[in-house]
Amino acid sequence: MPTTRETILSALHTRLSALPATALRGDVLPERVQADGLLILRDGEPGEPEMTLSPLRHHYQHRAEIEAVVQGTERDTAFDTLCASIGTALAADRTLGGLCDWAEAEAPRPVDLPVEGAASFKAAVIPVVLHYTTTDPLG
Template sequence: MAESKREAALKALFSKISEIDGSMVKRNEPEADDIPAGGLVSLADGSLKAEPILSPLRYEIAHTAEIMVLVQGDDAVARDAQFDAILVALASVIDADPTLGGVVDFAACNEPEIVDEPIEGAATIKAATVPVTMDYIAPTALG
């Protein structure tokens, strides 16, 4: 069976974020109980907005995937530095190849939603949800 443009875009994005050194990278897996020492970067498929283009019929897709970045540690300064390094690396790998190897027309990170989550009896987690918008043309509204 042929792969959808949506799935190809998600695989290309996953491949790019897998280039981030030191972090565990996952896709569509539940939030981990244990965050690895190098941090966790998790890709969720997100949502699509499709606008039809006529003659021939095809769809301009704005696909917003969500990337969750999580780090955990007792030392706030070290935790913040590690968190920032992962966000910088994430932006760098996408900015270096905004077509994700030619799979999409353009991809870009959007504003992260950042939160510190104190955990009773464990080190604090610093987390962000980073929306990444990928624009491409697809043969169906499903991507």
Template sequence: MPATKTEQILDALKTRLETIPDATVERNSVVPEKISTGGLLILRDGTPGEPEQALGGFGGVYCRQEAEIDITIEDGDATSRDAAFDALLQMVGSILDADPTLGGLAFGMTYGRPEIDTEAVVGAPAIKAGTLIVAIEFEADTALG
């Protein structure tokens, strides 16, 4: 059975994120004990919006998926950590802006700045993390996406 449109979109988004050099990209995983020097991106399925059907029941179902991209950098030096986080965030933005339709799977996507948090870790470098919400609009054959 072919994957749902939602699954195709999330897979396409993960594939594009995997092109970021030195970053580890995972999907729906927990944060590991060690974060790679290039940073960690975890794509989470996020929240589906309420599907809307075209008037008269003709055509497909219009869907919205709010995927989440957790962006994490680990470094003990605040200046290096801030610079690395900003660089990784800009690379993610470039990936999203380069193909907002994900090869024609979606009508488009929007995103904003993530809420950012820095956490001290006992015996390890501090972690700077943020979650970027990416709203993806698309048409599917059924309300299941």
């Protein structure tokens, strides 16, 4: 049975997979990106939980990361559209189907990445804070 953490990350990946961009999880950045863009979900860092006793609960603010990448001549517009679509997908259901308490993206910090022999990438890491509670840090 998957852990709470894995269930939530899988739900986030499923939500991203519904977007026009290709959505991967934990993969390496390819040399070329399709016109709609590429999203790579990284598991990120669960951080140190706050705890409550009786019953014991671990309250996490897990920082997952979405790498958003576009390539081509209209990179700025494509990047803006891709980031807006991530925001819209998260805003549609901040609890990811009731699996977490709240999911909130932070603003991207875009950079241009040169690619030898091809159009450069415009990319950013978009942190997504996932608030959830579990009875066991390993469960």
